[in-house]
Amino acid sequence: MRFDIVTLFPELFAPFLESGVTRRAYASGQVEVRLWNLRDHAEGNYRRVDDRPFGGGPGMVMMAEPLARCLAAIRADRADDGAPVVLFSPIGRPLDHGAVEAWSTSPGAILLCGRYEGLDQRFIDRHVDAQISLGDFVLSGGEIAAMALLDAVARLQPGVLHDEGSHQLDSFNPALDGLLDCPHYTRPEVWEGQGVPEELLSGHHARIERWRRDQRLALTARHRPDLIAAARAAGRLAGEDEAALARLL
Structure with missing residues (x-):
């Protein structure tokens, strides 16, 4: 399975992917992870990916165009295999054991790690297939949520845990x-x-x-x-x- 992760902070994932027992899943290719820096798909000298919200208010909103360009590049790299686009969001379905088991036998997904006040709703309406929440609280970004999903999926792969029956007693x-x-x-x-x-x-x-x-x-x-x-x-x-x-x- 393959997970493509859209993030502004790809460097956060390196120690996660190289540490602990689940690193076996990533090293073996059972769970392939590819990181996409959103700023690589933004324009201008400053590679801007956010702007002020219409209607005023605090914070910034991630712009639709850089996200769309990044998604198009991922689709092309995946040969447009129809992988679902997943956004980590407070309104999403809570991530539970049943969902993890389903993801653990899936072909993977494209994971969006939002930042700031969120994403332009027009991009969500057009491109996002599913939304996932870790619980009734707000994180600074979706990276931790993406790691949680990856870790939960990786430990269910054959041969990753020392004892094959370990996760059956979770x-x-x-x-x-x-x-x-x-x-x-x-x-x-x-x-x-x-x-x-x-x-x-x-x-x-x-x-x-x-x-x-x-x-x-x-x-x-x-x-x-x-x-x-x-x-x-x-x-x-x-x-x-x-x-x-x-x-x-």
Whole structure:
């Protein structure tokens, strides 16, 4: 898959693409990333990409023409393969596990990293196919959001994680019925007077799995009751799960 990223700050991506376990996905070409500096497609000595908003008000707005030129260059480089154009924006669909899984098996996309007060709406109306949000807050630009999407997609590629089954136990994964993950412990067995739950030391696999399931249920009920409601509605909670919730809460 290939992701083309339109940004005013391509230098932000170099350490991200070369660090951590997900670098394997980029180095192997499983997730190809190409960076496009928007200023390379602007005119004039100053390579201007923004201007004052009509109607007045604070801030600047990214101009449609440099964006259109950059997009045309990307389309030509991709042999106009019909890749969707994605804008990171507060009005977009929240990025969740289901969306990440869909992107992880897609041919990729063209990602727009906005800055300032946003993009000229006429460019959005004509060229943007989808909008994505990381949550109900505003960032200085779309670069962090683009990295979040890339990281989430890259770690789902075969061979990227040390353990192929690792992501199956992630929070929100359908393999866990969409619940949050359980707490984890490692050596030493006692740290600052706190021990490890005895179930994890029992060596009894069924007991360990029941403890983990119960903890997932309890954590999810406390912190994301909406996920419990969704699991109930989908019929994913058994009688034993309901009994555990009643007992633990």
